[in-house]
Amino acid sequence: MRLFAPYDLFASLAQRTPDWLLPLVGRCGIAGVFFMSGRTKVTGLLTITQSTYYLFETDYRLPLVPPHLAAQLSATSETVFPILLVLGLFTRASALALLGMTTVIEVFVYPDAWPTHLSWAALMLPLIARGAGAVSLDRWLKIP
Numbered sequence: 001m002r003l004f005a006p007y008d009l010f011a012s013l014a015q016r017t018p019d020w021l022l023p024l025v026g027r028c029g030i031a032g033v034f035f036m037s038g039r040t041k042v043t044g045l046l047t048i049t050q051s052t053y054y055l056f057e058t059d060y061r062l063p064l065v066p067p068h069l070a071a072q073l074s075a076t077s078e079t080v081f082p083i084l085l086v087l088g089l090f091t092r093a094s095a096l097a098l099l100g101m102t103t104v105i106e107v108f109v110y111p112d113a114w115p116t117h118l119s120w121a122a123l124m125l126p127l128i129a130r131g132a133g134a135v136s137l138d139r140w141l142k143i144p
Contacts, residue, residue, distance in 0.1 A: 023133030038078025088136020
């Protein structure tokens with residue numbers, strides 16, 4: 001049994017992780033991924049670049065959604081929802097919106113990138129299911 005003593009100690013310490021920490025790290029982690037992606041699509045606050053429009057007309061072309069509209073929705077979503085996630089405001093809806101965006105990217109744009117998209121989903125699903133956690137505006141404002 002002494003063989004597992006270091007692991008037992010590690011597990012005991014890991015179980016003491018505060019409940020507020022995991023959702024906070026998850027929110028900030030996935031927010032960073034999307035926010036940085038959104039920043040590549042715009043200049044200034046939300047001025048969409050011509051190269052972004054071009055990408056949505058060619059590489060990122062979606063069925064049923066005009067490229068111009070898709071570019072605007074993508075850039076806006078990748079800016080607004082990550083900010084809401086960091087604040088912990090409307091967390092479930094923000095994570096769900098970004099999970100929907102991830103699904104669209106997986107199905108229509110980068111179908112071979114499922115390991116990356118699955119790792120993103122792994123951060124968003126607990127936020128959708130359990131909410132933002134104690135360190136959030138959702139908790140302070142009593143938003144479920």
